[in-house]
Amino acid sequence: MEKFIEINDVTPRDGDQSFGVGMGTEDKLWFIEKDRSLGLYGVEAGFAGSNRVDNAVFSHLREHPPAGITYSAFGKTHGKGTPAEQDSILNALHNSRAPVLTLVGKASRFQVKEALGITPQENLELITDSFAFLRSQGHDRLHFDAEHAFDGFQEDPEYPLAAIEAAVRGGAIRVILCDTNGYSVPHHIAQMTEEVRRTFPQLIIGIHPHNDRDLAVANALAAVYSGARHVDGTWNGAGERTGNGKLESIIANLHLEGYATIPEENLHLLTIASEDAARQMRVSRHPTQPFVGRNAFAHKGGMHVSAVAKNPRLYEGSSPETWGNSRIIVGSKQAGLSNVRNLVSNSSLLSEMVKGQVLQSKELQQRILRAIETKEASGFCMDRADASVELLMLRALNELHPQICVLSSEVHSTLSVHNPGSITSEMQNGKDKNTRAIVSVRVNGDQEDYDTVAKDDGPIGALCEALVKALKERFPLLPQSVELLDYHLDKSPKSHKGTHSVVQVTVDWTDGERRWTTTGVSANSIDAGWQCIVDAMEYRLQLERIRATTEA
Numbered sequence: 176m177e178k179f180i181e182i183n184d185v186t187p188r189d190g191d192q193s194f195g196v197g198m199g200t201e202d203k204l205w206f207i208e209k210d211r212s213l214g215l216y217g218v219e220a221g222f223a224g225s226n227r228v229d230n231a232v233f234s235h236l237r238e239h240p241p242a243g244i245t246y247s248a249f250g251k252t253h254g255k256g257t258p259a260e261q262d263s264i265l266n267a268l269h270n271s272r273a274p275v276l277t278l279v280g281k282a283s284r285f286q287v288k289e290a291l292g293i294t295p296q297e298n299l300e301l302i303t304d305s306f307a308f309l310r311s312q313g314h315d316r317l318h319f320d321a322e323h324a325f326d327g328f329q330e331d332p333e334y335p336l337a338a339i340e341a342a343v344r345g346g347a348i349r350v351i352l353c354d355t356n357g358y359s360v361p362h363h364i365a366q367m368t369e370e371v372r373r374t375f376p377q378l379i380i381g382i383h384p385h386n387d388r389d390l391a392v393a394n395a396l397a398a399v400y401s402g403a404r405h406v407d408g409t410w411n412g413a414g415e416r417t418g419n420g421k422l423e424s425i426i427a428n429l430h431l432e433g434y435a436t437i438p439e440e441n442l443h444l445l446t447i448a449s450e451d452a453a454r455q456m457r458v459s460r461h462p463t464q465p466f467v468g469r470n471a472f473a474h475k476g477g478m479h480v481s482a483v484a485k486n487p488r489l490y491e492g493s494s495p496e497t498w499g500n501s502r503i504i505v506g507s508k509q510a511g512l513s514n515v516r517n518l519v520s521n522s523s524l525l526s527e528m529v530k531g532q533v534l535q536s537k538e539l540q541q542r543i544l545r546a547i548e549t550k551e552a553s554g555f556c557m558d559r560a561d562a563s564v565e566l567l568m569l570r571a572l573n574e575l576h577p578q579i580c581v582l583s584s585e586v587h588s589t590l591s592v593h594n595p596g597s598i599t600s601e602m603q604n605g606k607d608k609n610t611r612a613i614v615s616v617r618v619n620g621d622q623e624d625y626d627t628v629a630k631d632d633g634p635i636g637a638l639c640e641a642l643v644k645a646l647k648e649r650f651p652l653l654p655q656s657v658e659l660l661d662y663h664l665d666k667s668p669k670s671h672k673g674t675h676s677v678v679q680v681t682v683d684w685t686d687g688e689r690r691w692t693t694t695g696v697s698a699n700s701i702d703a704g705w706q707c708i709v710d711a712m713e714y715r716l717q718l719e720r721i722r723a724t725t726e727a
Contacts, residue, residue, distance in 0.1 A: 179435045181216035181381070181405040182426060186452070187232070188219045188249050190413035196456050200231040205455055206410070207236075211244040213444055214437040219277065219407075223248040224267025233271040247275035247318065252305040255293050259308035269312045277351070278305055279320035280342065282335040283327030295334060299341040306345025319347040320383060325359040328367040335367070336374055349379045351407060354394055357387030357417065361397035368401035381405030384420045386412055391420035396428055410452035411460055423449050427466040427498060446499035459661070462559070466498045469559065473503040477511025480504055484517055503561070515540045523689075524565045524717050526724065529574055539572060546571035553696070554667040554677055560694035562684075562714040569717070578716040579646070580617040581709060582624060586634045586701055587611045612637035618649045635662065635704045642708055650716065656686040657715055662704070667696050682707040686715060 187203040190196065203221060210218045220236060221229030233248060240246075248271040253262035260266075268276050280302040281287045287298045306317055319342035321327075327335040339350050352367060364382070371380055382398035382405070384391040395406050408425045412418040423445050426436045446467040453460045462470040472495040474480045482489040487502065495502050504517035519525060519533045519540070533539045546567055551557055557564050569575035589609040610633055615626045625648055629640035639659065660683040667677040680703035681694045691714055695706025 178433060179404070180399055180429055181379075182422065182436045183217040183219065183247075183381070183405060183407045184210045184215055184409065184422060185219040185383070185407045185419065186409040186413055186422075186456075188221050188229075189407075189415070189419055190409040190456070191221075192415045193413040193418065193456070193458070196413060196458060198228065198456065200228050200235070202455055203228070203232045204235060206452070207241055207244070207246060209448060209451065211241050213441050213448060215244060216405075217245040217247060217275070219249050220246045220273065221249065223250050223271045223273075224264050230267075233273065237272050245274055247277050248273035249277045249279070249320075252278055252280045252301045253308075255291075255297060255301065259304045262305075262308075265305060265308055269309060269314070275316045275318060276309055276314050277318040277320055278302075278309070278342070278347075279322050279353075280305070280338060281323060281327075282321035282338040282353075283323035284331055284334050286323045286327070295337075299337055302338060302341040303345040306342055306347050310346030315346070315348070317342075317345075317347045318349045318351060318381075319343075320351045320353055322353050323355045324352040325354045325363055325367055326356060328370075329359075329363060332367075332370065336371070339371065339375060339378075343375065343378070349381065349405065350375070351381035351383050351405065352398070352403075353383040354385055354391075355383075357385030357391065359384075359394060360388070360390060361393050364394045364397040365401040368398045368403055372402040379404050381407065383407040385414065386417045386419060389417070391418075392424045392428060395420050395425050396432070399429065399432075399434065411449055411456075411458070411464070413452075413456060413458070421464070423467045423498075424465050427493075431493065442497055443499040454660075459663070466493070467500055470503070471495065471498075471500055473558070475514070475558065477513050480511070480517055481513035484513060512537065512540045512544065515543050518543070518564065518568065522565055522568065524569055524714070524721055525572075525574065526721070529572065533572065543568050543571050554679070555694060555696050556667075556679060557694065559681055560692050562691035563693045563710050566710055566714060566717070575717075576720075577713060578619050578720070579642075579709060579713050582615040582617060584612070584614045584638065584641075584705060586638060587613075588634060610634050610637045612641040614638065614641040614645055616642065616645045618646060634701045635659075635708070638701075638705050639708050642712060646712060646716075650719070657711065658685050658687075659683075660685050660690070664700055664703075678703055680704045680707055682711065684711045684715075691715075 187206050191198045207218050207220060221232045223233060236246060248268050250264045250268040253259045253265055281291060281298055284295050287293060287295050291298060309317055321335060321338055324335045368380060380403045382395055382403050384394040406425055408420040408422040410422050412421040429436050430442060449460060449467040462468050465471055472491060474483050479490050504514055516534060519530055547557060550567060566575060611628060611630050613628050615624055617624050625645040627641045627644040629637050629644055631637035631640055663681045665679050667679045677696060677698050678700050679694060679696045680700060681692060683690060683692050693707040693710035695703035697703040
């Protein structure tokens with residue numbers, strides 16, 4: 176199919192090179208399965224022979240080859256002075272038994288001279304010999320990653336073409352043009368891609384874009400427009416330095432341009448895939464990430480919100496539901512009454528009768544707006560805290576009937592024995608769960624107080640566990656239905672400097688069906704987190720109350 180573009184995930188190899196990311200075997204296997212379930216063409220499973228983790232990945236894949244996705248092993252051409260048949264990386268590639276083997280080789284005279292210290296001709300011979308060896312071992316799906324190809328083309332257009340010719344002579348059937356330094360611009364990408372397509376019409380051409388000039392996605396599109404039919408990328412743009420092209424944006428943009436990448440019925444899984452990938456790599460996503468970011472379809476300005484209420488297309492180029500995302504109408508100090516009306520209309524906690532009353536009453540709308548403005552004036556940023564905003568609305572309307580009344584709470588922590596410069600810190604007396612929380616609450620108007628104690632590795636976990644234990648007495652399903660997804664700590668907009676800073680904690684939660692966010696502000700980060708926990712549980716209980724009322 177001419178309009179089909181192969182999407183190849185290189186997160187297990189290139190994404191693992193992100194600063195602050197360190198994947199284990201299970202992490203890389205998770206990405207392979209995620210890519211398979213989404214319907215991606217391929218995944219680069221790792222660098223053969225380079226480390227124990229990747230070796231374990233290929234060992235597992237030999238025993239349990241994934242169906243429905245093409246996985247590849249990555250390696251490099253052999254070095255000068257080491258025959259191809261004796262090269263450890265080439266032999267590791269062979270022994271990986273991966274269906275596709277990808278060899279990276281220099282496609283720039285400058286890189287050959289400065290990095291390898293050999294002649295341009297010697298580099299071409301190494302490329303041919305490396306592919307020829309793998310071909311002699313029975314491998315026929317050989318891909319050439321032409322490293323620094325676009326930079327090399329600007330230096331001397333003939334040399335990258337000679338490098339590709341050398342790879343083809345050895346048995347390569349596909350060439351992936353790499354913008355390794357990430358400094359190419361779209362018209363350079365198009366220029367080279369078109370030339371390679373003219374010179375090697377038998378090859379499928381791909382692109383491997385880096386994002387150092389924030390052009391990785393644009394460059395991927397330029398390559399596709401010019402004849403490329405294969406695109407490498409990583410989830411959330413993970414990778415060296417500033418990262419690679421974001422798979423989410425590449426897939427979404429190609430879809431909007433009329434190209435097929437993954438099954439259309441799977442496009443709505445992109446947002447959750449992005450979230451899951453970040454969690455698997457133990458990193459945070461940027462909220463403004465296009466298509467799948469939390470703020471991608473967030474509207475704050477009153478004029479924008481008013482227009483979106485009439486027709487979302489007035490301020491949205493695509494539907495958030497297409498990518499599995501959702502529209503957010505922000506409640507903030509910049510919100511006009513149109514924002515308030517949208518918040519009310521989309522509220523999960525207000526009854527239909529109350530919604531109707533508020534939508535007909537400018538006075539009630541202004542009451543909500545004043546409550547939001549007062550909250551933000553005290554140091555809260557309510558942009559992301561949808562659940563806290565909903566509870567605030569209910570209180571402003573005198574519609575909040577709290578299920579939780581906190582009587583007291585305290586935390587006791589045993590800190591580590593830490594010596595400056597030490598590699599590890601040991602807990603006192605070998606304690607593994609070093610934080611204890613004591614919580615006393617009254618639930619749903621009961622006269623009985625519930626006092627609970629819980630232990631965990633940290634104060635937030637201990638407090639959450641203690642509150643859940645108390646609520647379990649009256650709401651046995653709650654402990655199983657609420658999970659903390661992510662925790663963010665930032666300086667409050669009204670914060671002072673130094674050790675007297677006021678912090679804002681924002682926490683994302685899920686019950687398996689929906690997600691919500693709560694926020695808290697305090698000079699004590701534990702107290703701010705505790706506010707998030709109480710709001711989160713109250714919000715979930717209010718949802719149950721509304722559900723029960725509706726069903727009745």
